Amino acid sequence: MRIQYNAPVVLTFAFICTFLVVLQNMGVDFMPLFSVSGSMDLTNPLDFFRLFSHVLGHAGWDHLLNNLTFILLLGPILEEKYGSSSLLLMMFITALVTGVLNVFFFSTGLLGASGIVFMMILLSSIVNLQRGRIPMTFLLVVVLFLGRELVNMFEQNNISEFAHIIGGICGAVFGFNFRRKTAY
Numbered sequence: 649m650r651i652q653y654n655a656p657v658v659l660t661f662a663f664i665c666t667f668l669v670v671l672q673n674m675g676v677d678f679m680p681l682f683s684v685s686g687s688m689d690l691t692n693p694l695d696f697f698r699l700f701s702h703v704l705g706h707a708g709w710d711h712l713l714n715n716l717t718f719i720l721l722l723g724p725i726l727e728e729k730y731g732s733s734s735l736l737l738m739m740f741i742t743a744l745v746t747g748v749l750n751v752f753f754f755s756t757g758l759l760g761a762s763g764i765v766f767m768m769i770l771l772s773s774i775v776n777l778q779r780g781r782i783p784m785t786f787l788l789v790v791v792l793f794l795g796r797e798l799v800n801m802f803e804q805n806n807i808s809e810f811a812h813i814i815g816g817i818c819g820a821v822f823g824f825n826f827r828r829k830t831a832y
Contacts, residue, residue, distance in 0.1 A: 654724055655723055655724035655727045655728070655732075656727075656732055657723070657727055657732045657735050657736045657739070658719060658720065658723030658724055658727055658735070661704075661719065661723075661739070661761075661764075662716050662719060662720060664704055665704050665705075665706060665712055665715075665716065665761065666712065666716075668682060668704055668705055668706070669706055669708065669709060669712050672708075673708075673709075678705075679705050679759070681694065681697070681698065681701060681705075682698070682701045682702060682704050682705025682759070683698065683702050683705050683757050683758060683759040684698050684699060684702045684747045684750050684751060684757060684758040684759075685698070685751075685757050686750075686751070686754060686755035686756050686757060687751065687755070688751045698747065699743070699744055699747035699748060699751075700740060700743045700744055700747065701743075702743065702746075702747055702758050702759055702760070703739070703742075703743040703746075703760065703761045703763065703764050704761070705759050705760065706759065706760050706761070707759060707760065711760055712760075715760060715761040715762060715764070715765050716761075718765045718768060718769065719761065719764065719765060719768065722768040722769065722771075722772045723735070723768060725772060725775065726768055726771055726772060726775070729775050730826060734826060738767060738771070738818070738819075738822045738826065739764050739767070741818065741822075742763050742764055742767045742814075742815050742818040742819075743763065743764065745763075745814055745818055746758065746763040746810075746811045746814045746815060746818075749810070749814055750810070750811065753810070754810065758811060760811075762811055762812050762815065763811040763812065763814060763815030763818070764815060765812075765815065766793065766794075766797075766811075766812045766813070766815035766816040766819060767815040767816065767818045767819035767822070768819060769789060769793055769816065769819065770786070770789060770790070770793070770794075770815075770816045770817075770818075770819030770820045770823065771819035771820075771822055771823045772819075773785045773786040773788075773789040773790075773823075774786045774820070774823035774824070775823075777823060777824070786820075786823075790816070790820070793812075793816060794812075794813055794816050797809040797812045797813050797816075798813070
C-alpha cells in the first residue's frame with residue numbers, strides 16, 4: 649500500500665497553513681503578510697495580496713487545528729466532487745469576498761481559514777443536490793451553523809462571525825451554481 653496525495657488542493661493548503669504556524673512558533677513573524685488589517689492602502693500591492701492570503705495565517709495551533717479538522721474532513725469530498733481547480737477557485741473567491749467585505753465594514757483584522765471552513769460546511773450539505781429540490785441537510789446546517797454565528801455576533805470575542813457567515817453564503821452560492829465534476 650502507498651500513501652496517496654488524494655486531495656492536492658486541500659492537502660497543499662493544510663501544509664502551507666501548518667508551515668506558517670511552525671515558522672510563527674520559531675519566532676519568524678510573517679503574519680502581517682497573512683492577515684487583513686482593518687483598512688487598505690490601494691497603492692500598496694501587499695494589501696491586495698492580503699485579501700487572499702489571510703486564510704493561510706492562523707493565531708496559533710488551536711486556531712489552526714480547529715480549522716484543519718473541518719477542512720481535512722470535508723475538503724477531499726468536495727475536491728473529488730467538484731474537481732481541484734473548481735475547489736481552488738471557490739476557496740480563492742471566498743478568501744477575496746471575506747477579505748474585501750472585512751475591509752469595507754470593519755476596522756478589525758481578519759486572520760484564518762474560518763470563512764473557508766464555513767464555505768465547505770454549507771457546500772458539503774448540498775453535494776447531492778437534485779434539480780428542483782433543496783436538501784433538508786442544507787436547511788438544518790444553515791439553521792445550526794449560521795444561526796449560531798448570528799447569535800455569537802453580539803459577544804465580545806476575537807472571532808469573526810461575519811467571515812463565517814460570508815463563507816457560508818459563498819458555499820451556498822457555489823453549491824447551487826457551480827458545475828459539478830460528475831453529473832447529477
